[in-house]
Amino acid sequence: MKNLIKEFKQFVSRGNVIELAVGLIMATYFGAIVKSFVDDIIMPPIGYIIAGVDFAELKLKIADRTLADGTIQAITINYGSFINTVLTFLIVSAAIFLVVQSYNRFMKKEEAKPEPKPAAPSKEEVLLTEIRDLLKEKSN
Template identity: 70%
Template structure:
């Protein structure tokens, strides 16, 4: 069982997938910080000083066991931040895939064309020439 696992994990696809997953996780964290900490504060300031993370709709109040009152809210501002984060991540991934596809297309264009296949007549003449050499 260990040998089978070793064979599975040493395949290139699994390692590449793991690296991609780790990179995507941290890329997502960076983009989330970009949206929450850099993009949304100026946007909120431009629309009358609104902090999107604080936008919420209170639907009820809940009394806890210790007597404190806690609001039950729908945090739609956080949802807006998440949507903006998703759009930025999707656009960044689109740009990376587009760049990769352009590189592949350029490599295909630069590849030398395959040599032309000889016609049946040329093949026959080549065989006759080789026989005559012998």
């Protein structure tokens, strides 16, 4: 059991796991921001253009149901909420596509950079190398 806890600590303390957790948290809040953008900024003007309809309120009533307390509840298909969700997905997908595309371009630039050639030895280094080689020959 002690070994299992030690292995778990090593697993969690790796950089990749922490980076993944941070990325997941950021993605969750990014999704919330995009959802708010679609619901609160994009959809109201579109609803206004089509005769003041709020997309979140678009429903298709298929039946009424009487509850135990005597109230009547409408059974609906909420296609307006579905449209909002699809638009949110499309915006998030486009944003992720742009991020991945930028990342891939950056990585290609990094790969394309040639490694610098080692500098040619200076005259002094060449001379010292020759002296070293001559001394080796004399000692042999």
